[in-house]
Amino acid sequence: MNSQLDYINDLLEKDSELRDKIRDEVHDLDKKTRMMAGILNKLHSTPQDQIAPLLDSVRPIIQSCRKNSSALAEIIPPNQLWKWKDMWSISLRNAIYSAALVEYVTTRSLISLEQVNATLGIDDAWKDRFALTAEDYLHALITLVNELSRLAVNSVTMGNFDEPLKISIFVKDVFSGFSMLNLKNDTLRRRYDSLKYDLKKIEEVVYDVSLRKLSGTKAPEEVSDATKSSQ
């Protein structure tokens, strides 16, 4: 029993060391996601012509998350992705959310799984240690939609009446995607329910704007160019 006790103690000791290392790395990643969220929060009060530089200031921070991805992939032992994943899930979701918001505001499109992997520097070869899971991606998209419903409201306040219409089309598409999923009674399910309120809020804004004939008409393709010049 005694040699076994030492052996087990040793194993558990190593796990705690590993846990400390992961915690440090996640802490660093967290600092970055908070910084990005802070900058992106200014979207709600930034005039259109200043949005591009705002997004440009976020991009280098997103890219710097690659360092954390490769560090985590290095630390996690083979096949132990799911053993430790809970430690970084929330931070990773926040990073994905920031990347998705930047992508949406820049190109009016939904960031794909491949894009997230490329942006955050997640290598497919690490998939047993550090990977982007469907759950984390979906959680990030819900956060994105939550944020876009706020943006729809605030852009009208700033006099940008076309934004809610664009957001409405995009969010409806994402929502029909979500409604295809067979969600179980878990956190994803509860957060999915919150999407309905976001959708309702955005529709109300669209209604208010169209009722007052405030929105101009612009083709969706011109949108990214128009970001700089309009109004």
Added chain:
Amino acid sequence: MSEIRNGLRSKQEILSLFDVLRSQLDNFQDTREKLIKASRDATNLSKKLIFHLHHVMTEGTENGQEVAQIARPKLIQIEQLFATMKPDLEGDQFWRYQRVVSPGLQEYIEALSFTHYLTYNSLITWKEVQDRLSDESGSPYFPLPVEDYLLGVSDLTGELMRYAITAIPRKGGRATANAVCTFVRQCKTDFETLTPHSRELAKKQRVTVESLHKIEDVAYAVAIRCYEYDLPHDILDDIVSRTLGTSQPGESRGRRGDHAEFGYY
């Protein structure tokens, strides 16, 4: 940002992505439910085995080999359940479902370690458990987490407490109770060093300490009466079994400080 690929612009692109995600989530749920069922079956069979072993022991089976023989087919039945889980738990998938497998696994370890104690009077090792959870060629069904091993054997102390207390009135029962007492005390000491690593183990440790107290109280009650009568053990055994005749001690009544039930000595 989009230097590698573009984002998904059309509704069609978005829906086909969600289609992929749906099948991933569905596969996960299906596997999870399958494993939950198997784990629950393992829990039930293990509980039955433990119950059966208690019953066998109160019937007076003192022979370790006999116990091992009774338990063997039942243990194999549970191990076969774990064998069926193997394909779903390969590579990185084990840790994905570990929380689902864990309850059945811990209950099995409790039953196995109880059998092992009754047969060899010793604590089964992590390695011995892992070996039983492997196929003939020695390749494990899945890696046995030390946490599950520790939590499983931690529950063993509760079973041993019950076993020791019901053993008292039988011939040689006091010696059994004392042996169990020493063994559980050692377990408590050994686990104590590991508690900082596992909150779950720390919780179970409190139960272990409680069980130990119960056994110690019983050992005390027995000892004080032995001093009083100052008789050789075998003669005392005879007196006890004659006196017992009708009454049976309740196994759940061994509370700390409650010695009333030993009034028949």
